Amino acid sequence: MKLRSQSGRVRPARWSPFSEEPIHEHYRQPDKTPAASCCPVCGAVFLKGRWQWRNPPPGAKTMVCSACRRAADQVPAARIRLSGHFEAAHREEVLMLARHREAALRADHPMERIMAVESTADSTEILTTGFHLARDIGHAIHHAFQGRLTFNYGNAATELHVEWAR
Structure with missing residues (x-):
């Protein structure tokens, strides 16, 4: 790739010593998904490009949804850590x-x-299958309770850590 400077001369593109590796999201919906699929675990239906709660149409294929796969593999998309006196x-009100x-x-x-919700004497950790739910809960x-809220996108494509303390 060649770029033109303001003077009109062509200069080479900047070289980077780091290779660009794609992030492989194992829990992303595959590109070649059947038009209508039903998750045998939770009953969600994949139709018109998204998962939804409805009755499966006739002839729907079976495919485990990404949320059920994450739960089975115990690989959360986000962690919410709640701490403080x-x-x-x-704790009951917050949960x-x-x-x-x-x-x-x-x-x-x-x-x-x-x-999952994991509680210890001084903190609680909530594991979620999606980023949106973790941000919404945070x-x-x-x-509702004020305090200090922080979001940490360690690897923005695969994990989110939400921390709240008061």
């Missing part, structure tokens, strides 16, 4: 809010689910 004292946000988002987006908790 306030979290320990109000109830997280479950409420999951139910609201999951009604329209079947791939956004809470995989914002909802921050809005």
Whole structure:
């Protein structure tokens, strides 16, 4: 690739010593997906390019959705870490809010689910199958209970870490 400078002369493209490797997302929807598919685990239907909650059309193929594959492999897309004295004292309220946000988002987006909730004496970690749910839960908790909220996109294509403390 050659670029033209303002003077009109051609200069070579910048060379980088780092090779550009594509990020392989194992849980991304394959390009050659059947027109209509149904997940045998959760019952979601892939139709018109997206997963949705509905009855499967006649002749639908079976294919495990990415959320069920993530849950089976125990590979979350995002982790939400809640910590602090306030979290320990109000854990039930915070988790109830997280479950409420999951139910609201999951009604329209079947791939956004809470995989697991792991609690210790001083913190709680919520594992989700999607980025959107993790951001939504983080914002909802921050809005309801204040505190400090941070987002860390370690590898922006494959993982998100949300941390909230108060």
